[in-house]
Structures are given as C-alpha cells and as structure tokens.
Amino acid sequence: MNGYFMPAEFSRQRAAILIFPERPGSWGKSVSAASAFAEIINTLSEHEDVYVAVNERSRANAGRLLRKSGRIKLLDIPTDDSWARDVAPTFVKNPDTGDVRGISWRFNAWGGEYDGLYANWAKDDAFAEAFCQKAGFACISAGDFVLEGGSIHSDGEGTILTTEACLLSPGRNPAMSKAEIEQTLCRYLGAEKVIWLPRGIYNDETNEHVDNVCAFIRPGEVVLAWTDDTSDPQYALSSACLEALENCTDARGRSITVHKLPIPDIPVTVTESDMQDYEFEDGEDTREVGERLAASYVNFFFANDIVLLPQFGGENAPSDRRALEIMRSLLPEREIVPVDAIGIIKGGGNIHCITQQIPE
Secondary structure: OOOOEOOOOOOOEEEEEEEOOOOHHHHOOOOOOHHHHHHHHHHHOOOOEEEEEEOHHHHHHHHHHOOOOOOEEEEEOOOOOOOHHHHOOEEEEOOOOOOEEEEEEEOOOOOHHHHOOOOOOHHHHHHHHHHHHHHOOEEEEEEEEEOOHHHOEEOOOOEEEEEHHHHOOOOOOOOOOHHHHHHHHHHHHOOOEEEEEOOOOOOOOOOOOHHHOEEEEEOOEEEEEEOOOOOOHHHHHHHHHHHHHHOOEOOOOOEOEEEEEEOOOOOOEOOHHHHHHOOOOOOOOOOOOOOEOOOOOOOOEEEOOEEEEEEOOHHHHHHHHHHHHHHHHHOOOOEEEEEEOHHHHOOOOOOHHHOEEEEO
C-alpha cells in the first residue's frame, strides 16, 4: 500500500493500546479482570507509552488501579467490550519516512448475524477511527472488509500468518474468495505472501484466531500451540497446522522453523462461581459450567525488551513453568514476564487479545 507495511510485533514499539474492562458478560459483575489489566498496563508503562480507552464507568476503576505515570494516557472512547487487538487499528509504517498510520477494518463481533458473539457492536466498530482521531494518527479505511487484529500476524518481512477457520468463515467476508481475501491482506498490509494455517485453538469462539495458535518470534521462526495427548481435541488441530508450516516457505523463500509450545495440561474451564458472576445481555453469547476455554501460552504480547506471558496457576502451575522455560530459551534477549491471566481467559481471550501495538 504505497510503501507502507505491517511491522512485526517483536520490532520496536512506540506504544500499546488497551481498553479498560467493564462488560459484565465478559468480565463478570465484579470485573475481577481489572486487576490483571492494570498489572499489564503498569508493566508496559515501564517500557513504552500505553493508551487506555475508558468510559464513564471504567474511568474510576482505571484511576484507582493504574499508577500515576506520564506514559499511561487515558482516552475517553466508548466501546462495547475490551478486545483492543480486534477493534483497535492495525498499524502500518512507511520505512522511508517513518510515518505510521492506522487501518480501520470493519468489525462485526466475530461473525455478525451469522455467529457473532453479541448483538450490538457499533461502538467497537467505530473504535479504530475514533482512536486514530484522538491519538493523532492518519486513518486508512478498509471499507467493508471484515477483519480482527487477532486473526493476523506479520513477520515484518512480507509474510502474513492467518487461519482458514477464521478468515474463510461465513460470518466475515462470504462474498470473497480465498484468493481475494489474500489479495486484500497483501494490499493493505504491504505483504507479499499469506501463510494459511487450517485451524486454531479448540473451542476458540473467534472462529480460531491465529494469535492463539501460532506466532512469529523472529522472521522464519514461529511458536505453535501443541499437545502430545492424541486424545485431546487440540492434537488434530495443531497437527494440521504443523503439517502446513512444514510444507511452506515465507515471502523470502525461507522454510519455517517451528517451536512447539504446549497448551496447559489441565483444560481451563468455566466454574460455578464464574457463572454466578457473569451477566449476559440479550443476544450475547453465553457460557456454561465446565465449558473449556481457549487457554494457550501462544497468546503472549511482545513489548520493548519484554514478553508478557499468560499463566493459569493452580493445577497448571507445572504447565506455566514449562512455558516460561521454553520462552526464556527461545528469547534469551528479552525478559519473559509471567502474568496471572485467569481473569482474562474467563472473558474468552488472553493477553494478546486485549493489546494492540503501535510501531516506533
């Protein structure tokens, strides 16, 4: 797109974007996830600027939990929920001028009337343009093309990673062929090649976003959510992704090096107390006791010099330690920061889902 491209998340960042939580159908009436959001925002502010969108109800809570820092910038922008990865702009950069612009995709709550997760999403759909206006970035409209930021990863060198399960789902761009979707991604993101993985994480209600199953850690190198348990429904999904990665090259002609990052050994599920706390609106996707949540350590977030890595605790403490050890071995140049993400996963996503980076 006229010399602009989507930098890799692991490149230097100017800032991160989050939306402070308050929707009771995602975070419960107690909004227990607010402390996890605050921990993430406060940690990020030690490394880069952080824009935090708030509304009338969430501003007081944010003011109470967030440290007083010139690097934390509260913006009054109304939203329907707190998934900044999916509703905030996707930023592209001109390498010659350094100019950074935001792309506003169409957002329809992960499927619109076909299989969307809530009935009203107008405020979320308007968020990207509103953010660019308030934060001072030029905004590029992608028209009617439906896309969420969690459905794509970039290596910063011309390769985009996505899943067929998500981008080919009937609730997004049903009138477009796979080839047309690929061309649209390449045009807006300044990419040359799209690697299509067939599936994502089991029971991922976003139609299996790529950011929960596979992520670039450097050009030509990814981590892949994995399990050795052949009876686990994730085994077939991850195996299909592994086969796809082993039989493709990136935009530079490199084979992809794959590092397996095992999912929690014990599935993370919705509890009775969780159900008593949720308060769902009419038309909102509900949950049930025992429902398996899409917990994955791949849903981490790169920031300047650090990686924020989800931790699920309890019975999964050994799984948490294993993920930490793997990530530390793969990224010795960064500090791997463990974050208690139970409050976030109860909303349906994780650390990467609630953050969006702005490149330096």
